[in-house]
Amino acid sequence: MIFHGGETLDEIRERYASLLRSCANSRDLARGIQLHSQISSSAQLRDDRFLGNLLVHLYGRCGRPEEARRVFDSIPCPNTFSWNIMLKAYTQNGDLDQARRLFDLIPCRDMVSWNTMLDLFSLSSDLQSAQQSLDLMPVVDLVSFNTMLAANALCGHLDGVKKIFDDMPEWDVFSCTPLLEAYSQYGCINQARQLFRTMPVRNLVTWNALLAVHAVAGHIEEAKCAFDTMPEHDIVSWASLLNAYFRSGNIDLCKRCFKCLPCWNVVCATTMIQAYAQLGHIVDAEALFYDLPEWNMVSINAMLAAYAQNDRIFLAEKMLSKLPEANAATWGAMLHAYAITGHFDRAKQLFDTMPEKTLFAWNMMLQAYSTASLALEASRIFDSMPERNAASYTAIVAAYSQCGLTAQALDVFHSMPKTKGGKANNDNDEEMAWNGIVAACVLNKEIDHAKILFDQIPRPSVGTHNLLIQGYGQTRNLESARRIFSGMPERDTASWNAILAAFAQCGHVAHAELLFEQMPRRSLVSWNAMISMHGRSGRFHRALDLLCAMRAAGFQPDQVSYLSVLAACNHVGLVEESSSLFLAMAEELGGGSGIEHYSSMVDLLGRAGQVEFAREIIQSMPFVPDAKALGALSGARKLHVSAK
Template identity: 30%
Template structure:
């Protein structure tokens, strides 16, 4: 390499290390004579790291000569861009180029297809990996194990693991994780027991796996057996309790963590706030808030959103809105949280106003956004506004209404007494109505004591879920108010014979 080329590459490397991508590009453009494959690779890598994949691809296509680093760098960029088809096409071009793919190549391309329709290519990649002798690589093996987990093939998962002679802890952890994701908790436990050495990641993977398979007691047993627990371990157990509606256990464990464990992070606080929200523990939520402020912990957008949800669900709408207004860089989750807050508290106008502010901020709504806004309209009796929002979903935003949105509209019409419109909407739905839709109509019939529509809704609800108590409870209300005593007596006898209990009050929409 000539002195000039060496100098150019050094100057480019320095600029890229300091985050000065534009300066590096100036050096690159102004010295075409001294460029080599390293210069090109550095620029492609710089654009990949800055997520400007289209420019990286342009440079790659212009390269007079490529090495395997060039191909791997662009493959990594396409993987980051979640462009599975282009990743696979580039991999095919690499095979035709005469260059030999490396272990790193295969770890990229296998990882790129996970969770997509392209995961069917995993066995094809595996065959090529074996033919090139890369099947003993830990990195490739880990990627293949994730691939076969994605395909639900536990036999191939273990075969890949078994082919690797020098197994490290990360590979054992990958096997445990794969078994847990496939619901094979006993196999995961056996693999854990066979591990020559275990680290905190191994234990935490086992705990988290049991929690995700709803084996909470086994998870807590393993958690208590851990000699070393880090913040991830504690957070996993707390989050698992919240996910299985054991919110008081989550709060108690959080208090124990504050006393004995490591310092909680944002994810820990977000989980315990979710527990407070689910169990309406406003005082505990306020104490968590005070603790965060006392210790000077940064309240990022995830944590701020968790506070909004907690205060809203615990009934302190003013505190929720105050936190929301102070949030910098609100994202869609944040907006959906405050819109849901308005819906729960019947603040229809406020929901519509904030919906407009969200749109004006440049964010695009999703299906949750519309559920919240339509629900807010239903609770506030804003029929025309709800119709307008429902109508613009597909026309303006390209979001086709789902059953939940139709249920919101049925609830909206029903609460306003427009039962004919509610029934007509159900009849023209592009799919079969479910329990939530019929339940919304039945609730409206109970509100307005409409026997005809109520009986029809109750029958449909009964067909979908036999002996649903809501059907009997609301029909008994209608019969009683209309003085149909014989029918009411029959209903009571049916309820007693089925050992039904009246449901706690709640909304069909949420």
């Protein structure tokens, strides 16, 4: 049949089909609604199943599952494709209940039907339902296995990922990526490398996964090597390399990498904002933030955290007041800013007035009281919480432990539920909880109890090993620290830093120097540990040499670095050198000196008899002097009067 314009019915159907596909791909809902209206007004097209299926797909892609269902219900004889595309519309929009109901109604399920439900359970972290679906499937294909791999990786279940991978009759390049990601989460660098080497085919996604493994561990040499070997790069590759430089503390390389980006997105910009904040370069962080073409919650949170980290809480408040609208995540970020700066009254006031109290907000209040060692207030918040997760339990454990209430901390730890809502707990949650209770014992110097708990952990992570090494170092049990370090199946830079700190705390300067030279890679923490060791011992020249060496290695000194060198000056009474360092720090850190630096200068000047200069330092402080600074000045005055 020929219609107006000389088109046949098939040609009209194909034209509308092409337009609907285009609208779905671009998520152009307004244009899609117009096309739907035109199709509905045509007697020849309104009952067309092919176009009906495409309309269901369009509405699902545009976030309108209700409209998709109305179209689906109007299709005269839906086929299996119709059912599957409606099921996909529900899964794309996270409507698990409706998807379950529809799945039960499908008259003839195929592999797409089963895998779609499997994908939905996986994305919902409902591993129990996902496994039940997998067990009921008449046939399991490669897509099914890959979906389960991704689900276990998303939940941090390394054992689950490895078991599925080993049981698969065959695997492809998409099967390897979840296992690489799981290895990355647990710091299993060697296993990740070995898996990557055995892959017969690699694509950009797997290369990026390997790059991310090194980035998360802060292995800048390996990350750069992988980046240079990659056949092609995308923005994810560049973002991972930038993240590697940031995590290693090498801000100079961060800056260079950022300048070389062919194009940058919010993720890269946010990493750079965090790098500037770490250095105290709040002006540079601000300039980059306000230069962004658009903001998202990640960038907003990063900027708020940058203000809080550099004690500029009033600027965080000013920024929040200028935002066009604040949602739960924004309120949570501001709450976090108050919490980490110790403004508990403001945090409580904000929390009480929040229009929606999310779990994140509850946890922020809990962590705020925990950080301040206010166990009673933390306990009240914990008891009032409508829901809890592993972070909640970890925070209350920390609150009890910091107050020396180890028994209460253990009670809470053992009461932590293993499952919640039919979902398997994330392995990272389990690790967080174990680390919390081990850290509690370490904090209270109950290192023997920490070791007993450590031995009960099914698979101690690198982080848990590091905590125990720190504990032994703090109690000057160097032999036990070395034994734990030597027995680690995997080590990261934090492991080396922990054993380095143990040697330094025990006064084994020569061994610490040797270990520092042997480190496969160093971070800002490594350099600061060495500078601090020499600073405490009054070895000013060695501390200063290390400060220069870290700059040459691309690491910019931070407040901790300068404080350690100032301590060395203070230890031997080097007033002139200390004054020069103090001025250099103010210039390099962009005015990011902390109250400890001012107090150190006041103490040194006071003991050198330069009371007036010490008073000028106190008067120039950009914050209220603390008891240490005022006490140092008072002591200097008394000493000066006695000398007269």
